[in-house]
Amino acid sequence: MLKVDRSIEPVPDSLTTVGNAVDNERVAARTYYTAIPVPTKTYKFKRYKEEDIVAALEHLFHGKCAYCESKYIGTQKMDVEHYRPKGKVNENLGHPGYWWLALEWNNLLPSCTDCNRRRGQKSYTLQADGTIVSSNEAENAGKECAFPVSGVYRAQVSQDDLSLEVPLLINPCDHDPDDHLIWHINNLKIPILLAKSVDNLPDEKGVKSIEVMGLNRFGLVTVRAEVLQPVAVQVGNISELIDITASMSSCEARDLCLAKIGRDIDALQACYEPDREYAAMVKSYIDSHMENLKRDLAGLLA
Ligand SMILES: [Zn+2]
Known part of the structure; x- marks a missing residue:
């Protein structure tokens, strides 16, 4: 994962124009989620994939996945990923998702399908004796609607203060991945990512990012x-x-x-x-x- 300076890319017009299809969807979603009784179904956002949004993300990240740096551009369609999930939160049942950020530039990242979509993946891990072992069983990996946080505070509604929330997934535009991850390349055939050690404990953001996005999955390694x-x-x-x-x-x-x-x-x-x-x-x-x-x-x- 590589640090990316989002400020070098202008915010796509479709996200700032008032009264366009994106803005209309933003207004409709707000009306939907502020209705009484509170809806239990997820609002179906569609406009976060507008052409200029996709182009801006591709330009900013050079056609690479924000999480694993794979070049999706030659082989697959990019997933426009919501860093804070828009429809639900896996770790907080009953949370409606950060729907108010569904059409916000700072919440959008380009992702390959494997980092974003949840499915069984076998992966590599480093053992205490220094050997790298592969898992026998596939375990679910892929971010989807995961958004673990540290501590008890989690923004629940649009008025809540996001700066009080401590995400446990690395956003390469907000965090420096080098503060949380370190490469382990003792074996050129199995280059794996590890969480950095902080006070003899593995960095939490590093651990969760590797686990949730499956950053040591077989195919990727x-x-x-x-x-x-x-x-x-x-x-x-x-x-x-x-x-x-x-x-x-x-x-x-x-x-x-x-x-x-x-x-x-x-x-x-x-x-x-x-x-x-x-x-x-x-x-x-x-x-x-x-x-x-x-x-x-x-x-x-x-
Ligand atoms: Zn990826």
């Missing part, structure tokens, strides 16, 4: 490993070239190699531009090797 493999080869090649260059006696050949090493390191860092798939994982892997590469390179230049 497999695809992440495929992206990581050529990056690891590239790191190895640069390291090898540094060793070869160190043994060269010709100044001219050495200078040519040094220039190539510099270009290769630049190319490596481009692998985690925000538009690249699984950029957070790739950056974590490269950062963990970059210090050694730069130290070895500095040794060559000394």
Whole structure:
């Protein structure tokens, strides 16, 4: 998961225009939910998928899922995800859902279907002895209407103060995922996400986000490993070239190699531009090797 600055994207016109179809739906929903007696059925919102909303989310997140960074754009339709669910809350039976945020820009995120829709998924977990094991049974994963919070406060109506609520799911526009998640890449074939440790306890937002969105599900980990493999080869090649260059006696050949090493390191860092798939994982892997590469390179230049 990668931090995203939502302020760089203008709010889509359809969400700000007064009297358009989106606004009419907003008004109709408010009328519906403030009726007496209070309705028990969920209002069917449709307008949060307007073309300009979808386009803005795709642009802001580079066609990637906000939670797992998979590029859905080439293979599937994006789910316009409500960070605070609009129709019900799995953890709070009887809660009508945060219906008043159904058409609010700050509550919308792009999601792949697996992060958003609940279904049985097998996944990987790290054991206390350091081994990574795969689950035998599929367990439900996918956010759907989940929205766990810490403590007892939960906004119930539109007048309630959202700033008092402490969500336990990471919103990459509101939180820095690096504060809550850490990559565990001891085995290149099984790169998994872990919750960061805080005072020797796993960070709650990290734990819940991995569990609810299924961020270590089989298929996702497999695809992440495929992206990581050529990056690891590239790191190895640069390291090898540094060793070869160190043994060269010709100044001219050495200078040519040094220039190539510099270009290769630049190319490596481009692998985690925000538009690249699984950029957070790739950056974590490269950062963990970059210090050694730069130290070895500095040794060559000394
Ligand atoms: Zn996803």
